[in-house]
Structures are given as C-alpha cells and as structure tokens.
Amino acid sequence: MSQNEAIKMETPQMSQPNESENILLIKGLHKRYNEGKSNEVHALRGIDLEVKKGAMMAIMGPSGCGKTTLLNMIGHLDQNSGGEIHISTIDANKLSDGKMTAFRRDNIGFIFQLFNLFPFLSAVENVETPLLLKGYNSGVAREQAKMLLRDLGMGDRLYHNPLELSGGQQQRVAVARALITDPAIILGDEPTGDLDSTTSAEVMTLFRRINKLNNQTFVLVTHNRWIAEKCDYIVHMIDGKISNVEMGPFEEDK
Amino acid sequence: MGLISSIKIAKRALTRRKTKNFSAILAIALGVTLMVGIQITTDTLENAFLTSLLIREGEVDIRFSNGTGGFLTAADKENISALVTDELAIMPELKSSGPAMIGSQFEPSVSMAGIPFDYDAAFGEFCYWDSGEVMDISTYLTVNTSVLLSSSLAEDMDINKSTELPITLTTEFTINDNVLVGNETVTVGSEVRVNLTIREIFDSRHPGIGASYRGVVFSLEGYQDWISLQDPLRNKDVIGAYLIAYQTDHFTTPIDEALLQERFDALEEILPVKMVNDQEVNVYAIDSARLLYVGIIDLIFTLMSSFLNVLGLLIIITGILLITNVQLMSVEDREFQTGVLRAVGEKRGGIFRSMLFETLFQGVFGGIFGLAGGLIFGQVVALYLVSLFGSGSASVQPIVKESVVIFSVLVGVILGMLTGLLPALRASRVNIVEALRGIKITFEEKSSANFAVIGVLLGIVGIFFLITNGGINKDLQYIWKTSGWDNLLEWENILLGAGFLFSGLGIVFSRYISRTKAFNLTAIVLWGTPVFMFVVAMGNGWITDMSGSSMGILIIAIIEVVIGSVLLVGMNLPYIMRILRNTLIKIRGLKGVAQVAPALISSHKTRSTLTFAIFAVVLTLNVTVASLVATNIDSTIGQSEEDSRGVDLYIQLSAPEYDLPDTSYTNELYKLDSSITDVIGMKTFTPSSTDYTRYVATKDPYDPESGFNPQKNLLPLSFGELRSDQIRGEAQNAADENWRFDFYMFNLPDGVRPSTIDLGASDEELLNQSKTAWDRFFDPDYKMTAYNITFDLENFDISSMGGFSAATLDDVDPILDINGSVVQYPIVFTDSFLLPLGMPIWIAFNTSQFGFPVYQPFTIGGSFDSERAGGWPLSRNMQTEGFSSGSFSGTMGSVYFPERFSNYTDFFGMVDELSPDKREADQFDTFLVKTSYPFDHPGIDTIAQLIEDFTNTRKSGYREIIDDEFMVATATSLYSKLEASLEMMEQMTSFLQIYVNFGLIIGAVGMAVISVRNVAERKREIGMMRAIGFPRYQVMTAALLELMVLGFIGLFIGVVNGLLVNVGFSNMMDVPVVIPWGTIGAYLSFITFIGLLAGAIPGWVASRIPAAEALRYVG
Structure with a gap:
C-alpha cells in the first residue's frame, strides 16, 4: 500500500455517485449566530437543497440573505445549528474535527473573492500545500502543482509571490489550489467579485472547462447575474430561505 | 493637520488599541524596571557595604591614639579637647584582644573593651539583645570581673536569647607583678586564667555604641585593672584612644564626608609634636575609619557601578529591541489606517508626529509602571543581598532616591521616543496605494542616498580608529606590522575601526548591490x-601587552560579536528557513507546518530578527558569564590540586603546642588516622594591633637620615619561621629531590632573578627557579642587595596596588652605606603584596645581648606566587582570616625568615628563660598535613573533624594529655578554603546573573507579545489554513514552531558567541575550555518552556477559531 493510499484510508471516502445522483443533499438547514443571546441572528432558516454531481450551480440574493453562510455550511467551515448536510452520502457534521478537516481537504475546494492565497508563499507553494497536507512527497507535490499551474497558463509565474500577480493570475492560482486535490465539489464565494469583466469571463470559462472536463461540481455565490447565468441553474435566496430555483440553460452558446 | 490633531490621533490610537498599546507600555515598563532596578540595587549595595562597615564604628568619627605607641592617659583628654572643635562628644576607650572560652566554645582572639559609664549620649545606647530596650550598663559592670557580651560573639558561641545568665567566660591575662586575683596571689611573669561573669548580652547590631563592640565590654576602670597587670609600674591610668563624635545617629543621618575630611585634615595640621631620636613625631595619631571605609567603598563602587551599568546597558539593548519590535508591529497593524489618513490629506509630518506622541504617552505610562517594577526588583535584589552578604537585614534596605522617580519617567519617555523614531519614520513613509490594498509584504529595496551618506560617515570614523594605530598614536604599531597585533590598545582600535568601517561600507554598498550581500x-x-x-x-599568544582596558575591549568585542552574528543570521534568514523547510517537510504530519512556519519567519524578517536578537544578546552575555565562571572554577580546582603538592589540611592551634617529654602534637596526629602521611609543624606569630614593638619597620629606625616615623613606617605583618626540613630533607643540597612539598615563587632573589618571571614559562622551569631561590634563603652566607625602594604607608595608593612592579629591579639603585659599599642583608620571603622585591625591612628582635641590633634588617628576596593557588599553603589567600574578619595583619600578609634568626627573637619564644612566650624548638602552632586521600576527597573533612575533636573536647584527647582546657585547634582543608572562594565567586556570578536573567524575562515577554500579535493579525491566514485542510494541531504547531525556531536561533547564537569569547579567555589563561552544559541545558529548557507557554495558548486559541469566522476577519 502506498503512503497516499494509506492516508486515503484514514479519511471518510465518498461513494462515487453517477451523474444522476445527488452529490449534495441539504435538509432543513438552520444557522443561528450568537444563539440564545439578544443579538441572535437567524441566518439560514431551513434550507433544503439537492445538487447533482457535475452540476454548476449559482446562488444569488441580496446582501445578508445567507449566501456565504450557506456556502460555509456546505464547505463545513462552520457548524450548523440544525438540519443535515450530506456530501455524497456522508454527513460531515457527525465527523470529529480531525476527520472533517481531512474530508474537507480531500473533497472540497474553495475559491474566494479575495483569493485568500498565503502572501508569504509563492504561487507553486500555495498550490502544493493541500497535497503536502495529504502527505504527498514534497517533490511529487511540487511537480503536480507546477503541472496544474502550467495547465492554467501560469507556467511563467510559478515562483512569483501572490502580491506580484494580477487579480486574474491570483485567482487562477487560487483555482489551482482548489483543484489540486481533485475535489468533488468546488465552492466559490464571489470568485470574480474582485476581477474586471474580461478577467471574470476568463475565469468563468475556466470553471466551465474544468466542470466539463473533470465532471466536478461547482457551487458559486455571486451578485452578478451575468456570472450566474454561466451556470446550469440559479438558486435565489431571501432572508435565509431559498425563494426560487431558476433552471438553465441561460445562454445560447451553452 | 496640526499639532493638536496629531495629539488627538495619538490619543485615539491609545484608547482604542488597548491591548496593542499594553504590549508597548509593558515593553517600556520592563526597560525602565531594569534601569531603575540597577539604580536602586547599586545604591542599595553601596549602602549595604557602607552600613555594614560603618556599623562597626558606631558613632565614632575620629580616633585619637598615642602617636608613638602605648597608651594615653586621662590628662590627654584636655589636650585633645583643646585641639578638636565643634565636637559633640569625646569618650575614652581601652581596647585589646585575648583568648576566651565560654563553656566548651573557644575563641582565640576575642576583642575586649573598657568604656566609661558616663559616656555621652551622643555615642548612642546599649540595648538588650532579647527585648531591644535600652540598657543601663552601670547596673551590670559593678566589679572588674563583670562583663557584657555582644550578641554577635554570643551567636558565634552558640548562645541564644534564651540562654540563662549569668554565664562564665574564661580568659587569660599576662601578669608582670605579684597580684591578688580573688584570694590567690599570682606571681610575676605568669599567665593567669580568670573567670569573668557575663551579666548581660547587648545587641551589637543595634546602631549606636553597642554596634562598635563585637566582643566583651568591661567598665573602663575594670579593664584598666586587668591591663595594668601587664605593666610593671601597675599604672591604671591607661586609655587606648579618645573617640570623637561630631554628630549622632550616623546610621540614619549620614555625615557630611567632605566636612569630616576637612576637619580631619585641619586636625592633622595642628597635632602637637615631640622629638624622638632627633625626629619630630606627632604626640597623637588620628584616624577615621569612617573616611577610610568611604574611600574604599567609593573605589569599589565606581568600578562595580560602571560594570553593572555597562551590563545593564547591554541588557537594555534587548529591551530596546523588544520595544522597537512592538512599535514596528503597531505600524504594520495600522498601515491601512495610515494609508487612509494619507489619502485624505494628512502629511508625512503629521503621521510622524502622531506616532511620536503615541510613543510619548506610552513612555510616560511605561515609566510609571517601570518605577513600580523597579521598586519591586530592587526589593527582591536587596533581599538576595541579605543572603549574599549576611550583614543583617537592617543594613540592606532598598535605597530609593527622589531622583529615581524622575529618572524612571524620563527613561520611559526617552525609550518610548527613541524606539518610536524608526517606526514613526516607517509609518510616515508608508506607500499609500500598497497600504490601502493591504499589502504587508515589503520587497527589498536599495538604500537611499541619505542612508549612504551615513555609511560614508561611519566609514570615516572607522578609518580614524584604524589609523590611530601607528598614525595618530605613535606608541602603537601600524596594523600591517606584526608587532601591531600584540597589544590590547591596538586591538581596541582594530575592533572599533573594522566595525565602523565595514558598517559604513555595508550601508554604501547596499545602494548599489542587494542589501543581503552588502550587509x-x-x-x-x-x-x-x-x-x-x-x-x-x-589562542596563539599573540597578545602579550595587556595594557589597556580589558573590560572595555571585552564589551566592544561582545557588542560586535552580537551585532555581527544577529545581522548575519537576519540577512540570511530566508536561506536558513529554506533549509529548515526542506528538512521538516520530510516529516509526516508536519508537512503543512513546514510549508508555512519557516515562510512566515522569513517573510517578517525584521520582526523575526528583532525577536531572536533579544535572546542572542541576553544569551551571549549569559553563556559568556556562565562559561567563564565554569572555566575559571575548573581551572582553579585543577591548579589548586596540582599546587597543593599533597598538602590537604592545615591546623592552627590557639597557642603553641605543649613541650611534652614523651610525645608531641605531631606524633599524636599521626596516631589519629592511618591516612595521615605527613605532618609538617611550623611556628607563626601575629602581633596584636596594639603591640607596635613587634611591627615591621619599613625604614631603618636607627638611621637619622632615613626619616623614620613610627606613625608611617611600621607595618603590622605576621611572621613565620621556616626550616629547611619543612621544605625538604637536605636544605643545602639543591639536587635533593626529597622535597616535602613544592611551591612557586613570584619574585626571586639576586642570582636567581635575572631570569625574570616569565608567565609563559613551564611549571617545571618556574619550580626549578623557585628551588634555587630556597637555596639562597637557607644559605647562611647569602645576602642580597637592599634596593632603594621607599615605602610609606601614608602614600600607599591602594588603587594601583602601591604602584610596585616588583618582578624587576633593573631601574632601582642599590642602597649604599656611608663608605659607598652596597648594603646587603639576609633575605626573607613574603606573601604580602605590600613588600616589593629588594626592599629592605627591619624586624624588631629584642636580642641585643646577642649582639644583634633590636631591629634586624632583611631584604625581601622573594614572594610566594599567589596566582598558583597560593603556591604556599600558608600564604595570603589561604589564610583563615581575611579583610572581612577585621584582621588587619591577616590582610597585610606575612614575612617568613629562616630558622637561624628565630633563636634571636621572642616571637617564637626562644630568647631567654624569662620570656613569657618561651617555646622550645619543636613547639609548633601550625601544622600542614598530607593524607593519602585525593585533594577534594570528603575523607579529608572527616580527618579535620577528627583532629578538632581530638584537640577541642573537654577532658579528653589532647586536652587530657596536656591537662589544659585552653587549647583549641582549627583544622581547615585546603579544598574547603577553595570552596569558600568558589562559593563567593558563584555568589557574585549569581548576583550578576540577576541582571542578565532579567534580559531573559524581556525575551520571554517579547515572545509572548509576538505570539499574541501573530495570532491576532493572522486570523485570515489561519482561516485559509483551516479551509484548505490544516488540522488544528498543525495550526497550533505552526504558531509554536515559529516561536521556538526564533528562540533556538537566539540560543544558538548566544551559545556559539559565549563559547567563542570563553575560548579566547581560556587560551589566554592557558586553561582548558569548560563548556557549561548544565547552564546551556537550563537555557534550552527555559526557551523551550517559554516558547511552549507563549506559543501554546495563542496557538490553541488560533486553532479553535472557526474557519468561517477567521475568513471574515479584516485586520
């Protein structure tokens, strides 16, 4: 058994759903901040949602409606106050912190509006870090990170510090970091929010390409209707609830 | 925006950033605490020394005694009163010392004093030991056998406050006339033992007159009775001295020293004179122990205070590093706000001012808190001093001068402002765009032109120092000359020159090449x-000329070593961290940590460097001190063992051994334990402080030309008789290898002397020269030229040790007699630093019936090498008595002369049948004992105890053999003497380490502050780490590792630097380097512990932050 196989054994494994299966199943999800206190905020008020494997879904809604909270819940970055979130068949909320961290590392990729790259690491170091956390040999991790960055057109910027890169380049590095562990779901919180329209279009094209190529599921939070319409369907939220689901396709060329 | 708005911004920053300001104020407070602590402890220590010395003088400012020795009389009081003006009181006193036994406890030399009942209240009071209430001594000292006992002697003799009184004290008086003692008539020339009744015990620690007496107090009349027994004329009108007090309560109100000196000088001018041997001599001698002590303490404390201040300054650097670090973090924290301020129109000056105002406020608060901290620190050190010097808590009260309060706030403000300058400058130069974008990583830039100008100036200063050698100072050699590397002064210029020149070059080069390469x-x-x-x-012995300030060079060298090493590591931190990363990344479970922690360290180069620099400075000092002490102790023990030449113990009897027909003390010692392999008996003599007739004269008393003045030319030195058989089997046979023990001479007589003592010579060479010197010593025909070295105690300069350099006599003229012939005398050897080689001395022999003059002249032919563990077991630094015991003669040293002269003096009891000190040739009082045990074997202490028990137990052992309970032996192992000085060395070191370790506290606080700040400002990064899969333990480990790595870098630099300094000194002293593994281990543990403590809590907190919350954080 190789080292990597051994590590995989320790983390919860998802069953491989076929395309018609739900990769994400959310039932009656609630999230309250400052629970029991006078300033309690009920951010999510019973969300029910199903997302099929390989889908590309956008979440839209006004500020404060709970979009990012929902995304954080899906990514298990925060604890829910009620309800269930199943990714494939696993309810990660029932896992210990260590197993949940490993689950997140192996199965979920994050892309943020502000890129959230480590400013003190180079592009390639940022990208290889999740692999190192998985226990990969540093040489192997480095090679895979380089390969991925080259694929994303960042071959000449491998050793640049994030602050030496443009917004679009930084986001590509962030995408590479999200993809490097080959996660089933990629979550994007306003992934193009800090980019100009041309770069935003490039990034969305990149997402779609990856989505099609790897059959990876994308859940993107956005304010931008144009971005949302690049997805397969749009979930609208108001006041912590899903108000409407708009099915695509939205574009002729899709 | 103007001044007011800058103050407002600063005020707002202070009130809104409470935690962050707290760390800055804490840092400043620590710096001030240290400065105030040093100030308070220096003042306290000085006061402690002064008080412990002055307490012995009670309220006495000046003493009048007989100018030509002997006693004063009641009539002298009027004369003295007429001379003294403005005095508060005059009091007669009669003092001497003698043996005393209380129960089975014996003290060979107890001070005894007679004082009048009607002494003036200005001299203070006697107080009861148990209750502390004032005592009326006249109710106790009713007859001449009633005495009071001092509490300090009571403690020495195991008497406590609950011991029932009265108790009996037995002492001895020499009687020169038939006298009735009790009902018994005692005859001429005998010693009589009398029982005195201790009626009460007074507190000799209570300030005042009681503090002056540490033995037994009689009424003046009572003691005059006893002293008169030694006078054939039975004169009872004898006064030892008249004491003058100019004020009372000296303990609480220090006297004006300048005024006292003025009065003393004025008195000296008007002292009446009389003619002695056609010489004018003063009728009265005056002395002021108070002035003498103050002078000595001034000297000691000028040295000590400058040493402590330099040490403190080095540690303050650590404080400055911490404060600067904290201030820089503040600037980083608020770069965004600074950017906004700049964007809305605030000028650079405004930003600069508001930062400075902020640091000014911090300085004031830090100063106030630092004062409080300093007071506590001072108190703690004062308590420690009590245990160190054991002079009583009353004498070690923390001294807080009013100026310290102002000083502390001022230091706080200066520290705040000084350390705020760089951060304020950095804040004012913030790049607005980058600040608003939140870019916190700075990229290496080339230095500015202004900075380069500073570099040029530094370079010029460096060149100045370098060309001082040979150029400006012609006495020194040019740097390119071989002989230019053998002098400490030259090295001082080389160190400073190279330091400044290359600092300047680095700055200049950094304008053109990368900073890393340049620096x-x-x-x-x-x-x-x-x-x-x-x-x-x-190491190679290049430096042979040690003139110059070795302390100054040590400090310069340490500063350069520290700055150089910190700069070197700081500049190369990214490379070092890369190596660390590549090493750690191979460890499973630490790969994520390896990826971020070293990168975090190298990305904040300034902050990281300042953090490890704190430890580097402190640990360099610590390891230097620890390793130097360890090396010194180790070499001292090793050298002592070698130089003891098998002598393990020395024994001193309270009186010469008895002349027994069938046995001797030596024989009895052999019987005690089969491990005793050799006993060497010796005769010694110590003149009492009033026995001027047995002092050494340093000028010819009979030569009217010599200007002999008994007040200036008599030295109270001890004597010893040396026989050839004590040194070796055959004294006249230099080839005889059968030496009983070896020794080293530091100075050698004529004929041996041409080979001037070469410090680089081997022990064997030095030993051979010393053996030849002993040939001269024992040769009855050998005489040595007396050289024209004048010695005057009055002009003796203690700071330059008299200014004698006795190893050579090349520039000194021989003394010629009236015929022009060179004067030559037999030689004596000495262990006294007062007597230089070739100096003639006169020893009083009362043997004129044998044709000798009363004073027999000798030439100092050699001195024992006290650098080699004494070289001679009886020499100065091996004696039981030292300065602290108050024994003047013990301090001055001894003179040893050959046995043939002993027959002509009654020092050793051989003059005539009538001598009260009559001793046979083999009646020894001091014994050197060899055992079969190694030098530091505990069995030697067992033998010492055996010998003391054998001699000191009532009605058994030696006392039973001689039928005398008045004999006491003190057996001391040479190793225990060494232990005492080692203990003293360790105590002084631990005292210094209080200061040095304070730097460790600063380092620990620095770690904690940095750790907390790291977590606070990296919340977002922590969120990212958690999001991409860092387990909690790795988040925590990353925070820990960062701190530990910085701490260990500091430790590594400190250990390497400290050991390198030690290598130099070990090489210089030609002793092996001792690495203080224990101390290094302790520092390693400390840093690990502090790193864990400082890193674990914030690290744990960081690891518990929900990732989603951390990602929302905007710093």
Missing part, C-alpha cells in the same frame, strides 16, 4: 574580527 560583508567582519582576536590572537 553580509558587514556582518562577517563585525563578527569575525573579535572572534579572530579571541580564538587566533589570544
């Missing part, structure tokens, strides 16, 4: 020059 050059030279001096120059 690597600076760092290598700064570190390399002193290391070269320590390891190569000192």
Whole structure:
C-alpha cells in the first residue's frame, strides 16, 4: 500500500455517485449566530437543497440573505445549528474535527473573492500545500502543482509571490489550489467579485472547462447575474430561505 | 493637520488599541524596571557595604591614639579637647584582644573593651539583645570581673536569647607583678586564667555604641585593672584612644564626608609634636575609619557601578529591541489606517508626529509602571543581598532616591521616543496605494542616498580608529606590522575601526548591490574580527601587552560579536528557513507546518530578527558569564590540586603546642588516622594591633637620615619561621629531590632573578627557579642587595596596588652605606603584596645581648606566587582570616625568615628563660598535613573533624594529655578554603546573573507579545489554513514552531558567541575550555518552556477559531 493510499484510508471516502445522483443533499438547514443571546441572528432558516454531481450551480440574493453562510455550511467551515448536510452520502457534521478537516481537504475546494492565497508563499507553494497536507512527497507535490499551474497558463509565474500577480493570475492560482486535490465539489464565494469583466469571463470559462472536463461540481455565490447565468441553474435566496430555483440553460452558446 | 490633531490621533490610537498599546507600555515598563532596578540595587549595595562597615564604628568619627605607641592617659583628654572643635562628644576607650572560652566554645582572639559609664549620649545606647530596650550598663559592670557580651560573639558561641545568665567566660591575662586575683596571689611573669561573669548580652547590631563592640565590654576602670597587670609600674591610668563624635545617629543621618575630611585634615595640621631620636613625631595619631571605609567603598563602587551599568546597558539593548519590535508591529497593524489618513490629506509630518506622541504617552505610562517594577526588583535584589552578604537585614534596605522617580519617567519617555523614531519614520513613509490594498509584504529595496551618506560617515570614523594605530598614536604599531597585533590598545582600535568601517561600507554598498550581500560583508567582519582576536590572537599568544582596558575591549568585542552574528543570521534568514523547510517537510504530519512556519519567519524578517536578537544578546552575555565562571572554577580546582603538592589540611592551634617529654602534637596526629602521611609543624606569630614593638619597620629606625616615623613606617605583618626540613630533607643540597612539598615563587632573589618571571614559562622551569631561590634563603652566607625602594604607608595608593612592579629591579639603585659599599642583608620571603622585591625591612628582635641590633634588617628576596593557588599553603589567600574578619595583619600578609634568626627573637619564644612566650624548638602552632586521600576527597573533612575533636573536647584527647582546657585547634582543608572562594565567586556570578536573567524575562515577554500579535493579525491566514485542510494541531504547531525556531536561533547564537569569547579567555589563561552544559541545558529548557507557554495558548486559541469566522476577519 502506498503512503497516499494509506492516508486515503484514514479519511471518510465518498461513494462515487453517477451523474444522476445527488452529490449534495441539504435538509432543513438552520444557522443561528450568537444563539440564545439578544443579538441572535437567524441566518439560514431551513434550507433544503439537492445538487447533482457535475452540476454548476449559482446562488444569488441580496446582501445578508445567507449566501456565504450557506456556502460555509456546505464547505463545513462552520457548524450548523440544525438540519443535515450530506456530501455524497456522508454527513460531515457527525465527523470529529480531525476527520472533517481531512474530508474537507480531500473533497472540497474553495475559491474566494479575495483569493485568500498565503502572501508569504509563492504561487507553486500555495498550490502544493493541500497535497503536502495529504502527505504527498514534497517533490511529487511540487511537480503536480507546477503541472496544474502550467495547465492554467501560469507556467511563467510559478515562483512569483501572490502580491506580484494580477487579480486574474491570483485567482487562477487560487483555482489551482482548489483543484489540486481533485475535489468533488468546488465552492466559490464571489470568485470574480474582485476581477474586471474580461478577467471574470476568463475565469468563468475556466470553471466551465474544468466542470466539463473533470465532471466536478461547482457551487458559486455571486451578485452578478451575468456570472450566474454561466451556470446550469440559479438558486435565489431571501432572508435565509431559498425563494426560487431558476433552471438553465441561460445562454445560447451553452 | 496640526499639532493638536496629531495629539488627538495619538490619543485615539491609545484608547482604542488597548491591548496593542499594553504590549508597548509593558515593553517600556520592563526597560525602565531594569534601569531603575540597577539604580536602586547599586545604591542599595553601596549602602549595604557602607552600613555594614560603618556599623562597626558606631558613632565614632575620629580616633585619637598615642602617636608613638602605648597608651594615653586621662590628662590627654584636655589636650585633645583643646585641639578638636565643634565636637559633640569625646569618650575614652581601652581596647585589646585575648583568648576566651565560654563553656566548651573557644575563641582565640576575642576583642575586649573598657568604656566609661558616663559616656555621652551622643555615642548612642546599649540595648538588650532579647527585648531591644535600652540598657543601663552601670547596673551590670559593678566589679572588674563583670562583663557584657555582644550578641554577635554570643551567636558565634552558640548562645541564644534564651540562654540563662549569668554565664562564665574564661580568659587569660599576662601578669608582670605579684597580684591578688580573688584570694590567690599570682606571681610575676605568669599567665593567669580568670573567670569573668557575663551579666548581660547587648545587641551589637543595634546602631549606636553597642554596634562598635563585637566582643566583651568591661567598665573602663575594670579593664584598666586587668591591663595594668601587664605593666610593671601597675599604672591604671591607661586609655587606648579618645573617640570623637561630631554628630549622632550616623546610621540614619549620614555625615557630611567632605566636612569630616576637612576637619580631619585641619586636625592633622595642628597635632602637637615631640622629638624622638632627633625626629619630630606627632604626640597623637588620628584616624577615621569612617573616611577610610568611604574611600574604599567609593573605589569599589565606581568600578562595580560602571560594570553593572555597562551590563545593564547591554541588557537594555534587548529591551530596546523588544520595544522597537512592538512599535514596528503597531505600524504594520495600522498601515491601512495610515494609508487612509494619507489619502485624505494628512502629511508625512503629521503621521510622524502622531506616532511620536503615541510613543510619548506610552513612555510616560511605561515609566510609571517601570518605577513600580523597579521598586519591586530592587526589593527582591536587596533581599538576595541579605543572603549574599549576611550583614543583617537592617543594613540592606532598598535605597530609593527622589531622583529615581524622575529618572524612571524620563527613561520611559526617552525609550518610548527613541524606539518610536524608526517606526514613526516607517509609518510616515508608508506607500499609500500598497497600504490601502493591504499589502504587508515589503520587497527589498536599495538604500537611499541619505542612508549612504551615513555609511560614508561611519566609514570615516572607522578609518580614524584604524589609523590611530601607528598614525595618530605613535606608541602603537601600524596594523600591517606584526608587532601591531600584540597589544590590547591596538586591538581596541582594530575592533572599533573594522566595525565602523565595514558598517559604513555595508550601508554604501547596499545602494548599489542587494542589501543581503552588502550587509553580509558587514556582518562577517563585525563578527569575525573579535572572534579572530579571541580564538587566533589570544589562542596563539599573540597578545602579550595587556595594557589597556580589558573590560572595555571585552564589551566592544561582545557588542560586535552580537551585532555581527544577529545581522548575519537576519540577512540570511530566508536561506536558513529554506533549509529548515526542506528538512521538516520530510516529516509526516508536519508537512503543512513546514510549508508555512519557516515562510512566515522569513517573510517578517525584521520582526523575526528583532525577536531572536533579544535572546542572542541576553544569551551571549549569559553563556559568556556562565562559561567563564565554569572555566575559571575548573581551572582553579585543577591548579589548586596540582599546587597543593599533597598538602590537604592545615591546623592552627590557639597557642603553641605543649613541650611534652614523651610525645608531641605531631606524633599524636599521626596516631589519629592511618591516612595521615605527613605532618609538617611550623611556628607563626601575629602581633596584636596594639603591640607596635613587634611591627615591621619599613625604614631603618636607627638611621637619622632615613626619616623614620613610627606613625608611617611600621607595618603590622605576621611572621613565620621556616626550616629547611619543612621544605625538604637536605636544605643545602639543591639536587635533593626529597622535597616535602613544592611551591612557586613570584619574585626571586639576586642570582636567581635575572631570569625574570616569565608567565609563559613551564611549571617545571618556574619550580626549578623557585628551588634555587630556597637555596639562597637557607644559605647562611647569602645576602642580597637592599634596593632603594621607599615605602610609606601614608602614600600607599591602594588603587594601583602601591604602584610596585616588583618582578624587576633593573631601574632601582642599590642602597649604599656611608663608605659607598652596597648594603646587603639576609633575605626573607613574603606573601604580602605590600613588600616589593629588594626592599629592605627591619624586624624588631629584642636580642641585643646577642649582639644583634633590636631591629634586624632583611631584604625581601622573594614572594610566594599567589596566582598558583597560593603556591604556599600558608600564604595570603589561604589564610583563615581575611579583610572581612577585621584582621588587619591577616590582610597585610606575612614575612617568613629562616630558622637561624628565630633563636634571636621572642616571637617564637626562644630568647631567654624569662620570656613569657618561651617555646622550645619543636613547639609548633601550625601544622600542614598530607593524607593519602585525593585533594577534594570528603575523607579529608572527616580527618579535620577528627583532629578538632581530638584537640577541642573537654577532658579528653589532647586536652587530657596536656591537662589544659585552653587549647583549641582549627583544622581547615585546603579544598574547603577553595570552596569558600568558589562559593563567593558563584555568589557574585549569581548576583550578576540577576541582571542578565532579567534580559531573559524581556525575551520571554517579547515572545509572548509576538505570539499574541501573530495570532491576532493572522486570523485570515489561519482561516485559509483551516479551509484548505490544516488540522488544528498543525495550526497550533505552526504558531509554536515559529516561536521556538526564533528562540533556538537566539540560543544558538548566544551559545556559539559565549563559547567563542570563553575560548579566547581560556587560551589566554592557558586553561582548558569548560563548556557549561548544565547552564546551556537550563537555557534550552527555559526557551523551550517559554516558547511552549507563549506559543501554546495563542496557538490553541488560533486553532479553535472557526474557519468561517477567521475568513471574515479584516485586520
């Protein structure tokens, strides 16, 4: 058994759903901040949602409606106050912190509006870090990170510090970091929010390409209707609830 | 925006950033605490020394005694009163010392004093030991056998406050006339033992008159009775001295020393004179122990205070590093706000001012808190001093001068402002765009032109120092001359010159090449020059001329070594961290930590460097002190063992052994334990402080030309008789290998002397020269030229040790007699630093019936090498008595002369049948004992105890053999003497380490502050780490590792630097280097512990932050 196989054994494994299966199943999800206190905020008020494997879904809604909270819940970055979130068949909320961290590392990729790259690491170091956390040999991790960055057109910027890169380049590095562990779901919180329209279009094209190529599921939070319409369907939220689901396709060329 | 708005911004920053300001104020407070602590402890220590010395003088300012020896009389009081003006009181006193036994406890030399009942209240009071209430001594001292006992002697004799009184004290008086003692008539020339009744015990620690007496107090009339027994004329009108007090309560109200000196000088001018041997001599001698002590303490404390201040200054650097670090973090924290301020129109000056105002406020608060901290620190150190010097808590009260309060706030403000300058400058120069974008990583830039100008100026200063050698100072050699590397002064210029020049060059080069490359050059030279001096120059014995300030050079070298090493590591931190990363990344479970922690360290180069620099400075000092002490102790023990030449113990009897027909003390010692292999009996003599007739004269008393003045030319030195058989089997046979023990001479007589003592010579060479010197000593025909070295105690300069350099007599003229012939005398050897080689001395022999003059002249032919563990077991630094015991003669040393002269003096009891000290040739009082045990074997202490038990137990052992309970032996192992000085060395070291370790506290606080700040400002990064899969333990480990790595870098630099300094000194002293593994281990543990403590809590907090919350954080 190789080292990597051994590590995989320790983390919860998802069953491989076929395309018609739900990769994400959310039932009656609630999230309250400052629970029991006078300033309690009920951010999510019973969300029910199903997302099929390989889908590309956008979440839209006004500020404060709970979009990012929902995304954080899906990514298990925060604890829910009620309800269930199943990714494939696993309810990660029932896992210990260590197993949940490993689950997140192996199965979920994050892309943020502000890129959230480590400013003190180079592009390639940022990208290889999740692999190192998985226990990969540093040489192997480095090679895979380089390969991925080259694929994303960042071959000449491998050793640049994030602050030496443009917004679009930084986001590509962030995408590479999200993809490097080959996660089933990629979550994007306003992934193009800090980019100009041309770069935003490039990034969305990149997402779609990856989505099609790897059959990876994308859940993107956005304010931008144009971005949302690049997805397969749009979930609208108001006041912590899903108000409407708009099915695509939205574009002729899709 | 103007001044007011700058103050407002500063005020707002202070009130809104409470935690962050707290760390800055804490840092400043620590710095001030240290400065105030040093100030308070220096003042306290000085006061403690002064008080413990002055307490012995009670309220006495000046003493009048007989100018030509002997006693004063009641009639002298009027004369003295007429001379003294403005005095508060005059009091007669009669003092001497003698043996005393209380129960089975014996003290060979107890001070005894007679004082009048009607002494003036200005001299203070006697107080009861148990209750502390004032005592009326007249109710107790009713007859001449009633005495009071001092509490300090009571403690020495195991008497406590609950011991029932009265108790009996037995002492001895010499009687020169038939006298009725009790009902018994005692005859001429005998010693009589009398029982005195201790009626009460007074507190000799209570300030006042009681503090002056540490033995037994009689009424003046009572003691005059006893002293008169020694006078054939039975004169009872005898006064030892008249005491003058100019004020009372000296303990609480220090006297004006300048005024006292003025009065003393004025009195000296008007002292009446009389003619002695056609010489004018003063009728009265005056002395002021108070002035003498103050002078000595001034000297000691000028040295000590400057040493402590330099040490403190070095540690303050650590404080400055911490404060600067904290301030820089503040600037980083608020770069965004600064950017906004700049964007809305605030000028650079405004930003600069508001930062300075902020640091000013911090300085004031830090100063106030630091004062409080300093007071506590001072109190703690004062308590420690009590245990160290054991002079009573009353004498070690923390001294807080009013000026310290102002000083502390001022230091706080200066520290705040000084350390705020760089951060304020950085804040004012913030790049608005980058600040608003939140870019916190700075990229290496080339230095500015202004900075380069500073570099040029530094370079010029460096060149100035370098060309001082040979150029400005012609006495020194040019740097390119071989002989230019053998002098400490030259090295001082080389160190300073290279340091400044290459610092300047580094700055200038950094304008044209990368800073890392430019400052690597600076760092290598700064570190390399002193290391070269320590390891190569000192290691190969290049430095032969030690003139110059070795302390100054040590400080310069340490500063350069520290700056150089810190700069070198700081500049290369990214490379070092890369190596660390590549090493750690191979460890499973630490790969994520390896990826981020080293990168975090190298990305904040300034902050990281300042953090490990704190430890580097402190630990360099610590390891230097620890390793120097360890090396010194180790070499001292090793050298002592070698130089003891098998002598393990020395025994001193309270009186010469009895002349027994069938046995001797030596024989009895052999019987005690089969491990005793050799006992060497010796005769010694110590004149009492009033026995001027047995002092050494340093000028010819009979030569009217010599200007002999008994007040200035008599020295109270001890004597010893040396026989050839004590040294070796055959005294006249230099080839005889059968030496009983070896020794080293530091100075050698004529004929041996041409081979001037060469410090580089081997022990064997030195030993052979010393053996030849002993040939001269025992040769009855050998006489040595007396050289024209004048010695005057009055002009003796203690700071330059008299200014004698006795190893050579090349520039000194021989003394010629009236016929022009060179005067030559037999030689004596000495262990006294007062007597230089070739100096003639006159020893009083009362043997005129044998044709000798009363004073027999000798020439100092050699001195024992006290650097070699005494070289001679009886020499100065091996004696039981030292300065602290108040024994003047013990301090001055001894003179040893050959046995043939002993027959002509009654020092050793051989003059005539009538001598009260009559001793046979083999009646010894001091014994050197060899055992079969190694030098430091505990069995030697067992033998010492055996000998003391054998001699000191009532009605058994030796006392039973001689039928005398008045004999006491003190057996001391040489190793225990060494232990005492080692203990003292360790105590002084631990005292210094209080200061040095304070730097560790600063380092620990620095770690904690940095750890907390790291977590606070990296919340977002922590969120990212958690999001991409860092387990909690790795988040925590990353925070921990960052701190530990910085701490260990500091430790590594400190250990390497400290050991390199030690290598130099070990090389110089030609002793093996001792690495203080224990101390290094302790520091390693400390840093690990502090790193864990400082990193674990914030790290744990960081690891518990929900990732989603951390990602929302905007710093």
